[in-house]
Amino acid sequence: MDSLQAILRGGFEDFRDFVNPLIYNRAELAREPVRLLQARDGHLVDEDGHPVEDLHGTQAFGHRHPYVTRAVRDFLESDAPNWFPSRVNPFAGRLARRLCERSGHYSSVYFGCSGADAVEASLKLCRAATRRPRLLCLERAYHGCTFGAVSLMHRGPFTEPFRPLLPGALCLPFGDADALSRALSEGDVAAVVVEPVQGEGGVRTLPDGYLAALCELTARHGALLVADEVQSGMGRSGYFLRSATWPRRPDVALLAKQLGGGLAPISAMLTTRELFARAYGADFEDGESHNMTMSYNALSCVAALASLDLLTEDLLGAVRDRGEAFRARCHQRLQGHALYRDTRAAGYMFGVELRQPEHPWVGFDQFGWPDLEDRATIGPLTAYRLYRRGWFAFVCGHDWSILRMQPRLTLEPEHLDRLITHLGEELDALAELV
Ligand SMILES: Cc1ncc(COP(=O)(O)O)c(C=O)c1O
Numbered sequence: 001m002d003s004l005q006a007i008l009r010g011g012f013e014d015f016r017d018f019v020n021p022l023i024y025n026r027a028e029l030a031r032e033p034v035r036l037l038q039a040r041d042g043h044l045v046d047e048d049g050h051p052v053e054d055l056h057g058t059q060a061f062g063h064r065h066p067y068v069t070r071a072v073r074d075f076l077e078s079d080a081p082n083w084f085p086s087r088v089n090p091f092a093g094r095l096a097r098r099l100c101e102r103s104g105h106y107s108s109v110y111f112g113c114s115g116a117d118a119v120e121a122s123l124k125l126c127r128a129a130t131r132r133p134r135l136l137c138l139e140r141a142y143h144g145c146t147f148g149a150v151s152l153m154h155r156g157p158f159t160e161p162f163r164p165l166l167p168g169a170l171c172l173p174f175g176d177a178d179a180l181s182r183a184l185s186e187g188d189v190a191a192v193v194v195e196p197v198q199g200e201g202g203v204r205t206l207p208d209g210y211l212a213a214l215c216e217l218t219a220r221h222g223a224l225l226v227a228d229e230v231q232s233g234m235g236r237s238g239y240f241l242r243s244a245t246w247p248r249r250p251d252v253a254l255l256a257k258q259l260g261g262g263l264a265p266i267s268a269m270l271t272t273r274e275l276f277a278r279a280y281g282a283d284f285e286d287g288e289s290h291n292m293t294m295s296y297n298a299l300s301c302v303a304a305l306a307s308l309d310l311l312t313e314d315l316l317g318a319v320r321d322r323g324e325a326f327r328a329r330c331h332q333r334l335q336g337h338a339l340y341r342d343t344r345a346a347g348y349m350f351g352v353e354l355r356q357p358e359h360p361w362v363g364f365d366q367f368g369w370p371d372l373e374d375r376a377t378i379g380p381l382t383a384y385r386l387y388r389r390g391w392f393a394f395v396c397g398h399d400w401s402i403l404r405m406q407p408r409l410t411l412e413p414e415h416l417d418r419l420i421t422h423l424g425e426e427l428d429a430l431a432e433l434v
């Protein structure tokens with residue numbers, strides 16, 4: 001094998017040439033920090049030695065947290081098997097037990113390798129359990145890129161090249177209980193899949209009144225309720241499961257992203273033994289009719305077990321309090337600014353909604369991309385300016401006017417204050433230009 005240093009020198013261009021030139025070119029054009037060579041004290045370091053704080057939200061405890069790294073290293077240095085041919089994997093068993101106990105409600109777990117395949121598992125579980133065809137989601141949803149998940153995605157570039165989508169899938173207006181009631185009244189809905197806090201849709205928490213209707217109507221009409229907590233769960237929104245605060249626990253809750261401690265891919269579909277038996281309990285063959293070869297691997301389970309240890313109740317409380325303080329301080333700093341609309345926060349899920357300037361030079365058509373004409377440039381422009389201050393911020397996938405920032409949960413208030421200061425200064429500078 002090449003040395004790690006050789007890979008870090010030449011592998012970025014290999015990615016461009018052999019993986020995806022569009023991702024590489026977009027990152028270069030947007031001047032994202034691409035050549036990141038080190039993970040140090042939870043942040044990343046670029047080739048010039050500059051620190052970069054990653055706000056993407058895949059690293060709940062920072063890059064390569066020593067506790068998770070040590071757990072994985074201890075496992076690799078042991079002689080324990082990673083994969084068990086019977087599929088009866090004790091590491092998956094122990095992780096499932098810990099997830100169920102932590103949830104205070106669920107009793108059965110299915111493991112996958114990505115958020116989208118956890119969504120896929122839930123759709124199949126709900127269809128198999130109810131034998132009903134329809135699957136409902138909400139506008140501006142993001143559930144991942146496999147076919148079932150993409151069929152529940154907000155309509156746009158993620159869906160249109162792939163039509164026809166899964167039959168029976170329908171997107172409902174966000175927060176509209178009447179539309180939900182009408183759709184459920186036909187009695188043919190297997191599942192309603194929602195994000196407790198829409199991430200790519202703009203950091204939008206489901207309103208309380210809608211939540212009450214959602215919990216009541218799904219129960220009344222025998223439709224199963226799935227909480228996609230791939231983004232909001234594992235502490236990101238200040239709770240292990242945000243849906244634990246709902247009037248009724250959903251039939252299924254999904255975790256992924258941060259579950260593997262940022263080191264290993266793993267996702268989990270949490271449900272009850274009763275529902276699992278209703279869907280798959282008929283005979284042994286049914287029990288394996290949805291499975292993935294590598295989803296029961298010990299390495300990922302070890303990383304997830306270590307992550308659960310780090311996710312203490314004290315940390316969750318701090319994330320809730322500090323997230324709200326960030327929202328208030330950010331709003332206070334930017335209120336009245338020409339380029340600012342609002343700040344939203346759920347724990348450490350931050351969304352800063354910006355105002356697109358009218359200036360004719362700052363449209364995507366001016367940069368040579370007429371196809372992106374209806375997209376906001378203000379989010380990407382602000383993100384670019386934040387890269388130069390050491391913050392790797394993003395825009396929401398479905399709305400580029402909203403800056404999406406999800407720091408590691410251990411980032412202290414003084415760092416969050418620095419982020420507000422830098423954001424304010426960069427927006428001031430941009431306002432001078434446009
Ligand atoms: C709410 C939600 N569900 C599902 C997914 C898909 O997860 P993955 O990219 O791991 O397939 C994402 C990814 O961002 C997400 O935010």
